[in-house]
Amino acid sequence: MDAGKFCSGCLRDQEQNDAAAWCLDCQEDVCEACAKAHKRINPPHKVMPLNDENVKGPSFNHMIQFCDVHTDQKYVQICTQHDQIICELCVEEIHANCNAVKPIENFSKESENGAWIKVLQKEMINLDGDLHTLMRIQTDMIPQLKERKKEILKQLSFVRQQIDAQLDKMENDLIADLSKKYNTCKEMIEQSNHSTANKRSDLQCWIKNLTKTEESRDQVQIFQAIKVIDRKLKEEKSSMNKSQQISIEFHTPDINDLLMNFMSFGEISVIECVNVELLQALKHDQPMNESEISNVSDSSLREGNIQCITAFSTPIFGTDVEIERGCFITNNRLLLLDIDQPFLYVCSFDGSGVETIQVDQKPWDVALIDTVSAIITFQNKGYRILDLSTLTLGQYLKPEAPGCYAVTSSQGQIWIDTGSFAIIQIDINGNVLRTLTTKHEIKSICSNDTGYIYYVSNEVQNDKIYCIKAGGEERDNNLYVSPIVMTPCIFNSASLRINAT
Template identity: 25%
Template sequence: MFSTCNHHYNKRLSHFCQKHDEVICAKCIPESHEGCQNVQLIEKAADTAKFGYALSSLESRIQNLKLVVTDMLKANADNFSTLNDQKQTIKKKIKQIRNGINAYLEKLENELGNDLMEKYKVCVKEIDKERQHYLQQKETLDDWTREIKAMKNHASSVHLFSMAKLLHPRQKANEDSVQKRLADSKISNIDFEQSRILLDFKRLVMSYGKISIRESPALMSSTHRKAFAIPLLSRNDKPPSPVISKFETSVFGNNVDVIRGCFLPDDRLFIPDNKSKTIYVCKMNGANIKKIKLRHNPKDACVLDRSHALVTCGDSGIMMVDLRTLSPGTMIIPGGHCTAISCTGDKIFVVNDECKVSVVDLKGKVLKRITTRYDPYMITSNKTGVIFWTNYNNNNVNSILPNGTSQNVYSGSDLRESTGIATDNRGNVYVAGCDSSNIIRVSRTDKSSTTMYAKRDGISSPLGIALSTDKSKLMVINNKQIRVYRTHSN
């Protein structure tokens, strides 16, 4: 449905023209886009399509328009019910009048009843016409919703990108149609004006009264207005700022030393202070600060489960912190000087010696010691138990597979002095470049890199980074400032 060109039969969509904001086939380039400067392969343009703003905006607009159509169908049904009530009320009034007069008016009664039914049929016909239109709109929107949902789980980024670009104008046409119909929509009513009954009714009363259709405008609710308030993202538009919140680390005190931290399951931040034997817990904007006092200086932290976090404390080992009471708990003693830490399930990965990463269980038993080529500065792990690590003195991103094999994941000129590191649910790796002042994302599939945030986004000599539990937010500890960015990831 969304993979072939609209202009050339059965030609596969292969390129994207940024100037015209259009997905095109190879045959379109010499015919219509020869002078366009920014024509690129669709694979490159579609790198972040599955989780980008354009697709999420389209989905929001479809859902909002479905709400409007559903509301209009309900209003349509209510109008039908009201007409029925009005019809019955008027018929009752007519019957009451008829009971007070003689057979002379029986003919007039029948004529008036027929007139009522004709007017009623006119109203019902118009209502049914509106109903069929909205049912057709709803069916189309339901089809698109199901197709997008299925494609998000199984389709490639190229297919999704093409679908989004082709579906935008169709969605806009649907919105315009519904919006115009909503603006012109009228509610049909049947009124009855009773004639005065005079003594000489045979001469003066020629009918019971008059039946007419009265239309009043259908009011557009705030929900309806909101549905049309989401703009179509054109090539000149900019997505919303990626920054969700930011605050200075001085909110914790003037002499804090904040390098690393993590998200808690409820999206609060869990921030160790290397100088004051304190963990700070706060909202993403730095508000509602809580303190956890420790007996040792904290180095790094990670979340074990919804109720517990792990904090490395140098030579003292690893402390388990109860997140329900925000209080320190038992110590895990794997030996060595514990610094960087991550965990997957009940396995703890900790840097506790120079060029060493230990795999430890929750009782402190060392299950495996892995030697690395360089001394790991920060580490993270994915759900399959692969460990990723950085070294401050080079530009590499490295990994350790569950069998102990080491690999170089990434090395490029866009990453200088690699520091903080995190992984999302799709296996992509986020890395902070302290000297390059950027955050890059390394693709799981082809190991290519994408600069997610840079100096223009407020990145300045970043150190620690962490992804939220749902992977939709990225915390960056950034030159005495903590920033939270949206990632469009899940």
């Protein structure tokens, strides 16, 4: 029995039983008990021991013979335009407009399968090593995850301590404020009480003196006493009516609102990001060496003499970055556009030395103008000129056109697709010098030193390259398109050009 392999059927029933065989019909591992059950099915399933060297062999044969899209159809044709082997239904439904479809038998006779087998074997060995590395890295993730959990628990404890400390401070501040206001109120009450006691003492004296004044029978003095005492009594009664109750209150916040605004210490989330360690360890992105390339003489792949010299993965720019357009610039650098986000990237040919330029909206296309400047288009907003020495962008310029989309530049001539079946030639200040109409909606555009302009259409299933001559005449250009390139796209460059014949 293979260590680590469990019966697929038992796993679905939440049981872990060691796998002992492979069911060719179900294409899954089975234990001894399930193997017997599979053999008793009518018609019986073909079950092979795991130690049989041919186990899973028919699965491989099925994979290489039957179509991925139409799983009950066999591969019978090859579309050299898309470099895909296809079934008859694929020819009718997907590749109906392709003009480079022929039987596999005819093509396989022309191919040098031996050279490609060696290349594939090397790539599979490299991939196997990469998968082994990935398994090691994934295994290491569990203890790393455990350590991360401990760190987060410490962070939670720290947050709790900070919150407790803040609550203690708030409580102590309120207690101190309560004591201060209590003492203030107490002092005010004591002062009022002392004043009231003085008034009562005065009143008692007035009572005694009024009696004496009455006994004196001095009518003038009695009249004066009556008037003064009456006024004083009214004043004291009025003052007493205005006497205020002094107390202290605690205005508590609404507990529900308080809890609503303080729902948690934080948030735990699962982060999936690029595994830098894995990217550094992978081998299969390395280009084939010259000897491997020279062994491949298949005409459908060698025509055009295109070779991969260097390559790198876009995660070096960040997550969810898709690069579709760019151009070569000075000092052996690339200027690349993110098609989904408002960013430009400048880097060396090997992807090192990345510099990120943020813009206010997603760019559409880019082209090199000269050794010190490049032009970037922004659809309806126009275009901006990038200073390549400082990597700073100029202001928006908007020519008299519906929009600015695909762009190319050669020999000082700047051509921009307006998005409405027309291209315009402009100067660097946005003045329109010339307008040419096109037969098709443009996806990408490129010009050469002779004044010829080439473009590919944005139409689905249209893989042609169109040429506009210097005089404005447009024609289909029967240029070779590699079957590896499923959607033609022109990479603007001062050194990568298509020369007219």
